[in-house]
Amino acid sequence: MTTRRDRSAGPGPRPPVALYVHVPFCVSVCPYCDFVVYAGAAARGPRNRVDELLAALRTEVGLRADALDAAFGPPGMPRRPALASVYLGGGTPSLLPADDVAELLDLVGRRFGLAARAEVTIEANPGPDERGDAAALARAGVTRLSLGAQSLDAWELKRLGRRHRPADGGGAVAAAREGRIGSVNVDLIYDVPGGSVSTWMTTLDAALAFEPDHLSLYALTLDDPAAEGLTGTGGDHLPTSAGARRWREAAIPEQDEDRAAAQYHHAVVRLRDDGWRGYEISNWARPGHESRHNLTYWGRRPYEAVGPGAHAFDGVTRRWNAARLDGYVAALTPSAGRSPRLPPGGAETIDAELAAAEAAILGLRLDTGLPVAAATEPPLEAWFGWALAAELLEVTETERIVLTTRGRLLSNELFARLV
Numbered sequence: 033m034t035t036r037r038d039r040s041a042g043p044g045p046r047p048p049v050a051l052y053v054h055v056p057f058c059v060s061v062c063p064y065c066d067f068v069v070y071a072g073a074a075a076r077g078p079r080n081r082v083d084e085l086l087a088a089l090r091t092e093v094g095l096r097a098d099a100l101d102a103a104f105g106p107p108g109m110p111r112r113p114a115l116a117s118v119y120l121g122g123g124t125p126s127l128l129p130a131d132d133v134a135e136l137l138d139l140v141g142r143r144f145g146l147a148a149r150a151e152v153t154i155e156a157n158p159g160p161d162e163r164g165d166a167a168a169l170a171r172a173g174v175t176r177l178s179l180g181a182q183s184l185d186a187w188e189l190k191r192l193g194r195r196h197r198p199a200d201g202g203g204a205v206a207a208a209r210e211g212r213i214g215s216v217n218v219d220l221i222y223d224v225p226g227g228s229v230s231t232w233m234t235t236l237d238a239a240l241a242f243e244p245d246h247l248s249l250y251a252l253t254l255d256d257p258a259a260e261g262l263t264g265t266g267g268d269h270l271p272t273s274a275g276a277r278r279w280r281e282a283a284i285p286e287q288d289e290d291r292a293a294a295q296y297h298h299a300v301v302r303l304r305d306d307g308w309r310g311y312e313i314s315n316w317a318r319p320g321h322e323s324r325h326n327l328t329y330w331g332r333r334p335y336e337a338v339g340p341g342a343h344a345f346d347g348v349t350r351r352w353n354a355a356r357l358d359g360y361v362a363a364l365t366p367s368a369g370r371s372p373r374l375p376p377g378g379a380e381t382i383d384a385e386l387a388a389a390e391a392a393i394l395g396l397r398l399d400t401g402l403p404v405a406a407a408t409e410p411p412l413e414a415w416f417g418w419a420l421a422a423e424l425l426e427v428t429e430t431e432r433i434v435l436t437t438r439g440r441l442l443s444n445e446l447f448a449r450l451v
Contacts, residue, residue: 054339107145166211
C-alpha cells in the first residue's frame with residue numbers, strides 16, 4: 033500500500049461505527065461524474081462483471097473484518113461496537129439483484145455486527161429499469177433509499193446526460209413507499225450549465241410534491257482529477273474520458289456563481305418556510321430523517337469501506353482503495369494457488385493540526401456548529417474576527433458558532449483559510 037503523506041498520529045485507531053460499500057456500475061456515465069464508475073457491458077449483459085465484483089467484495093469484507101477482530105475483538109465485544117449504518121453507494125448499486133444485496137448485508141452483519149435499527153442506505157437512479165425492486169430491497173434489509181434525480185426538468189436532464197425522465201423521480205419515491213422503505217432522499221443539482229433560477233424553483237417545488245424525507249442539494253462542480261494527481265495506478269479516481277472532458281470545457285462557461293448563489297438562497301428560504309431542517313450545508317431533512325451515515329463522516333467518527341475507490345478512516349489514518357477494477361478483483365480473487373490479499377491503494381496519517389482543521393470545517397458544515405470556545409483555539413482563532421465581520425459566521429443564543437447563509441455560500445473561502 034502506498035502512502036501519500038506521512039504525519040505523526042495522535043490517539044490510537046478506533047473500530048468503525050459505519051461501513052461504506054462501493055458498487056461501481058452504471059448503465060451509462062454522466063459527463064460531469066467523477067465517481068468510480070464502469071458502464072455499459074461491465075454493468076449489464078452477458079459480459080457483465082457484477083459477479084466478480086461481488087466475489088471480491090465478500091473477500092474484502094472478510095479481510096477487513098479479520099483485521100478488526102485481531103485489533104479490537106469480535107463484534108459485540110466492549111471494544112467492538114456493532115455498525116450503526118451501512119451505505120451502498122456507486123455507481124448505481126440498485127442494479128444489483130436484491131438477493132445479492134441481502135447476501136452481502138447478511139455477511140456484513142455476521143462479520144461486523146449490525147446494531148438494532150441500523151440505517152442501511154442504497155443509492156438508485158429513478159428510471160424504472162434502474163431503481164430496483166423496493167419491496168425486495170426492504171426485505172433484504174435496506175431502510176433508506178437515496179435517489180439521484182439531479183433535476184426534474186427535461187432539458188436539464190438531457191444537458192446532464194441523465195437517462196430518466198422528470199416524472200420518474202415521483203414514481204421512484206412512490207415505489208419506495210409502496211415497498212415499505214422507511215426513508216427516502218432525493219439528490220438535486222443546481223448551477224446546471226445554461227440553467228436558470230426559475231427552472232430551479234420549479235424543480236424544487238416538484239421535488240417537494242413527491243414528499244421525500246430528505247433532500248441533498250449540490251452545486252455542480254467540474255473538477256479535473258488528473259490535474260490533482262488522483263488517477264494514477266494507485267489513485268482513487270479514474271481518468272476522465274475525452275468526451276467528458278470536451279463536455280466540461282463547454283459547460284464551465286455556462287455556469288454562473290451569482291445564479292448559483294440565488295438558487296441556493298432560494299432553497300434555504302423555501303425549505304425553511306416548509307419546515308425542513310438544513311442540518312448541513314447541502315442537506316435538509318424532515319425530523320428524524322437526517323442521514324446517520326453521513327453524520328458519521330461529518331463527526332469524524334471511524335468508518336470502514338470496501339470496493340474500488342472506497343475511502344475508510346479509523347480516527348488516525350485515512351485509507352483508500354485504488355479505483356481500477358482489474359487490480360481490485362485480481363488482488364481479492366487471485367488465480368488458483370494464490371491467497372487473496374488486500375487491494376492496492378494508499379493511506380494518509382492525520383496529525384493533530386490537520387485533525388483540528390478538519391474538525392472545525394466539518395463542525396461548521398453542520399447547523400449545530402462549534403462551541404464558542406473554538407473561537408480562541410486554532411485554527412479558527414486567526415480567522416474568527418474576519419469571518420464575523422464578513423458576516424460568514426454568527427454566534428447563536430446558545431453560544432454556538434455557526435455559518436450564516438452568506439457563510440454557507442462562501443464556505444469554501446473560509447475553509448481554505450482554516451487548512
